[in-house]
Amino acid sequence: MNKHPNKIYASPILIFLGFAALIYINLQVSLDRVNFYVIGVLSVVAINIILTVSLNLINGITGQLSIGHAGFMAIGAYTTALFSIHLGTPIYFNLLVSGIAAGFVGFLIGLPTLRLRGDYLAIATLGFGEIIRVILQNLRFTGGAAGLGGIDWVDNFYLTQFMAIVVVIVVWRIGASAPGRAMVAIREDETAAETVGINTTKFKVMAFALGSFGAGIAGSLFAHRMTYIAPDGFTFMKSIEVLVMLVLGGLGSITGAIFSATLLTVLPEFLRFIDEWRMIIYPALLVTVMIFRSQGLFGTMELDFARVKSILKKVAPENLGPEKGKSNPPMQKIKALGFDSQEQKPILETKDLSISFGGLKAVKNLDMQITQGSLHGLIGPNGAGKTTVFNMLTGVHLPSSGEILFNGQRIDGNSPYSVAQAGIARTFQNIRLFKDLTVLDNVKVAFHLHADYGLGTAVARPPKFGAAERRITSEAKELLEIFKLGDHCMTIARNLPYGAQRRLEIVRALAVSPKLLLLDEPAAGMNVLETEKLMELIHWVRDEFDLTIFLIEHDMSLVMKLCQTISVLDYGMKIFEGTPEQVRKDPRVIEAYLGEEVS
Amino acid sequence: MQPVFGFALFAVFVALIVVLARNKKRFPANPISSFFFGFIIVLLAIGAANYFMVAISANRLYFWQQTIYGVSLGSVYALIALGYTMVYGIVRLINFAHGEIYMIGAYAGFFGVTSLGFPFYFALIFAMLTAALAGVIVERIAYKPLRKAPRLAVLITAIGMSLLLQNVGQKIFGSIPRSFPRQFTGLYRIGEINLDQSRVIVFAVTFLLMVALQYFVTFTKPGKAMRAVSQDRDAAQMVGVNVDRTISLTFFVGSLLAGAAGILVAIVFPQIRPTMGLMPGLKAFVAAVIGGIGIIPGAVLGGLIIGVSENLVTAYISSSWRDAIAFGLLILILLVKPSGILGRNTREKV
Amino acid sequence: MLKVTDLHVYYGGIHAIKGISLSVKEGQIVSLIGANGAGKSTCLNTICNLVNNSKGKISFLDRDITSAPPHKIVKLGVAQVPEGRKVFPQMTVAENLDMGAYVRKDKSGVRHDMGKVYKLFPRLLERKNQLAGTLSGGEQQMLAIGRGLMAKPRILLLDEPSMGLAPLLVREIFSIIREINSLGTTILLVEQNANMALSIANYAYVLETGRIVLEGEAKVLAADEKVKAAYLGG
Structure with a gap:
């Protein structure tokens, strides 16, 4: 049980070591044993930790590739500069305002941009980061390309450290909470996350705004330390620097982020004696690490003592006990929704539902009713459009025309998460777990x-x-x-x-506590015995959880024995609907699907 | 005041498009809001057009002159963008090191003309081949081992390669800019418009290379293999295409074009330096995305759009806003049509 | 001519194929049937070495091709028509067919075979210059088969040719498969539509969760009660 990759928890020993180092450093500083230069480097380490850990919330935990973090840092730095120069406000106030300003801009930018996925999102964040810089370069009150000078110098060594610790704890705590799990789920599989009712846009924007908030704080501390800021301190290269720190440590790993932010800030200082080679060694190291350990030094793991032990012992990845049978599940009641199951009203209804992809009509004029509490099957040849029907019902695809009614309410056009929240849950043909x-x-x-x-x-x-x-x-x-x-x-x-x-x-x-459960080929890849057990299970689930179940299946024996009603889809059209007996005998079904009797 | 006004207009315009794009699903269902937004958009469009018409009519000639300069700059972006787009199309990688390949091309051209004393066209070919070689080496060393790694890891590697090449460049070539010897000093006049010989040559060479590329990709066997791999790698393997070799070839051809861009840019803007690849590289990539990444004509279109708009912004607003226009256009396109102007919408299979 | 011995495949942490042995004799149609997820396609992909994580031995014409790169396997005369067609969507029909002949160098032979494919599928000739992505499902299937034939294979591996096609089209495709076979190409057919597959095959294997549970003459299998119950809709 040493494998807790995404579980974010602190190991006592690590925390102890960290604190020991911190106390040692602070003792040295307070005794004036450390020169100004070293204090400066240490402050930059703390600022970089804030940047990296806050970017980790966006890139690592939520999995949204952002490469414009320097832009938000710039907003924080300039906010602080303007307040400090013009109003002379104290650093604590500036910290807060800068964080809020950066977070707000992050929110504004995140709202439209986070619809994009993967590379496109990365490019958009790059674009925004650059635009922020160009705007700062051109506005008169931000001092143009020359930047702003005369910011109050504050000896914020202790404060910077403190803020770094606060940011780490906040991100850590978010990671180990329900909102954090929602974010991780988005990283793992956005579509699957939506189908369990997670409002992905909301959580992505939330992560983005919070991450930007962190960058704003880092910018504020930076401004107070440097007393002078200029737009070219916040270029694309700065964003990349932070990203590299994050990725080197391992995306999603907070300890990794701290470690590599420290390493990559301190290492160049040590490499000064070979100064001219420094900028060659640094990227070469990066490329080498990526080639030989592409998940970063720590992967998504957190460094803790148990993990070190498990690496040393080399625990085999698959040491599972034998799979237990699952017949006769205990009759234990979890949740009763308490509706009158005698009533024969449809829980789900589609009216004239159609969808086309690139001119090809995948589903044509589908009219279907699923009775509350029933076990309804959907069969048809491969490619007949069965999964497409599921995708429309769950809001993954927007129908071209027609209506979907769930408990009498129209749900077509709703996004998958709200469909899930309304009470429709599903499984996927090709299993989409958060792997x-x-x-x-x-x-x-x-x-x-x-x-x-x-x-x-x-x-x-x-x-x-x-x-x-x-x-x-x-x-x-x-x-x-x-x-x-x-x-x-x-x-x-x-x-x-x-x-x-x-x-x-x-x-x-x-x-998700659904009222309707959609199962997409639950028996795929199972042998006869497993299938039989599954049948019992499905039946039991339906009764025990008071569900309606609608399932796609190829295994005829399963469908025939399990379902009360079967709809047959062929070529995007419903060609038949009836009881298993009727389906078995219908000539159209035999021709389309079951095939003619072999001569 | 005028530039600020123009940009404010632009910003409001972007904001509205954003709102529209977000509401796309339900937007047409509501006639009142669609009328309202339509009305505002028309007003804004008229305002923006008016602003530009005033600026243009003041000096029509100047406008055309700048547009033509923009086309020649844009054709260089297009050449670089082609490499980005081809590589992206085939391995789904934003090859950040591509800008440095372009830098290498410029230096190879420089040494070809100066130290080796090559005539220009010979130096052009020399630059192209050197860049192509560099491109293939980068692919072999840095990207090939990562073919099955997470995309982000490859992206970071590309960024690392970019930095590495830049700094190795600093080490070898020195960080002081070098002056590319003037090659073409002629001046043509068409009506009242001036055309420098160098810009004409840039455009002509670019055009020829694009025709050659189009021919290569459409009619030759390796070119077809490239298209096949980018459309469906598995299927390409099934018909017997050697995928690894085809990928290397793609890097070769893309870098060939970047090398040409490097030396061509140097005959118009003769200052070359090891960091010259960064901004043009980013903008060329933006061009590829605007046109529709992975699509060859899209890269050319995107390059021209960025080149022309950059020149017009420089001419009418201020050169310090120049860098914003490419990224502004990028964001606008991404929000309205993420797959690019010529791109096709793809949908995720569930 | 094609022989697979004790093949194991691991796929995304799952032991997808657990020791399969099968052989295909020259001139035959051999069919591999079984439910979705039983491992049929994985099996074909492993033969073409598109899936790496495998153990076992695959030989073709007495040559070990277990670890040969995919493009070499095509050159030896093994062509695959993949599940879901996988035509090159942005190429025309003619270009797709041309790609099929990628490994061949005899230009006149290629032209001759292209004529043969058009004769086999007149519909493709009509749509010669249309982009493959705009074809209907059935046409794409024909194109995929045509593309496979263009490699002039000794053996053609067909993966679910009936997938997503209307019954009439399925019948058409299957009669063409039979015709291709009668013209001298050996065929290994993976199918979910067991009825159709058994009706044209000489020999068949039934695959279930990565194991071969039954094999025999196609006619015998078609009459088998268990097969009928499980795959023919009884």
């Missing part, structure tokens, strides 16, 4: 709707936080226990056996 998270975290992410606390609580951690977290953990464990995954809580999802991954995906969907 690098533990089994437990996979479920806890989906419980995020149950976390009735916000970011402030996550950072301040009043008793309420602990209670909420304990509740989420115990609920998640309980659910896992029911599905015989209790022993695997700390296993990384990707290391689970195939069948267990499928079950975990169902558990994750159930954690």
Whole structure:
């Protein structure tokens, strides 16, 4: 149980060592044993730690590639400069204002930009970073290219250190909370995150604004230390420097970020004696590290004692016990939604639903009703448009025309997270777990709707936080226990056996507490025995959780035995609907799907 | 005041586009808001056009002169952008070191003309080949081992290579700028417009290279293999394309063009220095994105758009705003059509 | 002519294929059937060495091709028609076919074969200059098969040719597969539509969760009660 890659927790020994080093340094400084130059370097180390750790929130934890961090630092620095020069405000005030200014600009920029993914987002942030610099260069009140001088010099060595520690703790705490888990989920699989009800835009913008806030604070401290700032201190290269510190340490790892920010600030100072080679060695080192250890020095791991031990022991990645059978799950009740199941009203209804991709109509004029509490099957040849139907129902694809009604409410056009919040959960044909998270975290992410606390609580951690977290953990464990995954809580999802991954995906969907569960080929890749067990499981889930289940399946034996109603899709059109018996006999279905009798 | 006014207008325009783009899903459903926004956009467009028309009509000739300069600058951006776009198309990598390949081309041209005493066109070919060699070496050393690594790792490696080449350049060539000897001093006049010989040559060479590239990619076997790999790597393997070799070839051809851009830029702006690759490299990349990354005509279009708009901004507003226009256009395009002007929208498979 | 011995494949942490052995004799149509996710496509991809993480031995015409690079395998005469067609969307139909002949150097032979493909699929001739991405699903499938044939393969590996096609088209495609076979190309066919596959194959293997659970003459399998129940919709 030494594998907790995304679990962010502090190891006592590491904290102890860190504090010992801090105390030693501060003692030396306070006794005037350290010269001004070294204090300067140490302050820059702290500022770089703030920058790197705050960027880690955006790039590492939330997985949104931003390469314009220097722009936000610039906003912080200039805010401080302007306040200090014109109003002579004290540093504490400036810190706050600078953070808010940078965070606000981050929010404004993040809102439209974070719709973009991957490289495109990176380029957009690069563009914004450069534009901020060019604007500063051209405005008269920011001093143009010459910059601003005469900022109050404050001996902020201690304050800088303190702020670095605060930023580290804040990011650390966010990482280990429900909002943090939502962010990590976005990094792992944005689509899957949306389908468990995470408002991805909200959390991305939140991470972006907070990260920018941190950069603003760093800029403010920088301005007070340097007393003079100019636009060319905040170029693209500065952004890259921070990014490199982050990536070298390992994206997502806070200890890694601290370590490499320190290393990359201090190392060049030591390399001064070979000054002319310094700028060659530095990038060469970077390239070498990337080639031989592309996940960064620490990966997404946090350095702690247990981990060091596990590396030394070389624990095999797959040491799972035998998979247990899952027949006859305990009749334990988790959640009753309490509706009248005798009523035969449709929970889900589609009217004239169509979608086309690049001129090709993938689904044509689909009319369908799913009765509340029923087990409804959707079959059809590969490529008939079944998964496309699911994608429309869950808001992943926007239908070209037609309506989708869930409990009588129109949900077409809603984004996936709000569909999930309304009560539709799903699994995916090709299993989309958060592969690098533990089994437990996979479920806890989906419980995020149950976390009735916000970011402030996550950072301040009043008793309420602990209670909420304990509740989420115990609920998640309980659910896992029911599905015989209790022993695997700390296993990384990707290391689970195939069948267990499928079950975990169902558990994750159930954690959203849905009213309608969509299963996309749950039996794919299972043998006859596993399939049979799965059938029992699905039946049991439906009864126990008072669900309606709508499933796509190829395994005819499963569909025929399990479902009350089956719709047959072919070539994007519903060609038949009825009971398994009717489906089996219908000539159209036989022709399209089951095939003619072999002569 | 005028420039600020123009930019304020531009900013409001961008903001509105942002709002529109965000509401795309439900926007048409609401006739009142669509009318409202449409109205404001038309007003703004008229305002912006008016502002520029006033500026232009004051000196029509100047406008055309600057536009032509912009085209020749843009064609250099286009040459660099082609390398970015080809490499991105085939390995999905933003090759940050590409700007340094362009720098290497400029220096190779410089030494070709000065130390080796080559005639210009010979030096051009020398520069292209040197740059191409450098490009392939970079690919082999830094990118090939990372073919299955996370994309971000490769991106960081590219940034590292960029820095490394820049600093090695400083070490070898010295950080003091060198003056590229003047090659073409002629001046043509068409009507009242002046055309320097050097700019004409830049444009002509660029044009020829693009025609050659188009021919190469469309009709030759290796060119077809390149297109095949960029469209579907698995399928390309299945028909027997050697993917590794094709990727190296792509770096070779892209760097060839960057090398040409390096020496061509030096005959118009004769100052060359080891850090010269950074900004043009970034802007060329922006050009590739604006046109639609991975699409060859898109890179040319994007390059020309950036070149012309940069020159016009310099001429009518101020040269210090020059760097903002490329990135401003970039963001505008990304928000409205992330896949670029000529790009196709792709959708994620779920 | 194609022989796979004790093949294991690991795929994203999953033991996807657990010791498969199969052989294809010259001139036959051999079919590999099984449910989604049983490992059929992985098996084909491993033969072409598009998937690396494998153990076992694959030989073609008595040559060990287990670790040969994919483009060499194509040169030896193994062409694959991939699942989901995978045509080059931004190339015209003619260019796609031309790409199929990438490993060949005999220009006149290529032209001759292109004629043959057009004869086999007249629809492709009509759409010769159309971009492949704009073709319908069925046309893309024809193009993918045509492209595979252009390599002049000794053996053609077909991965789910019926996927997403209307019944009528499926029948058309299968009759063409039979025709291709009668013209002398050996075929290894991976199919989910077991009925169709068994109707044209000589020999078949049934794959389930990475293992071969049943094999035999296609006619015998088609009559097998278990197969009927599990794959033919009983």
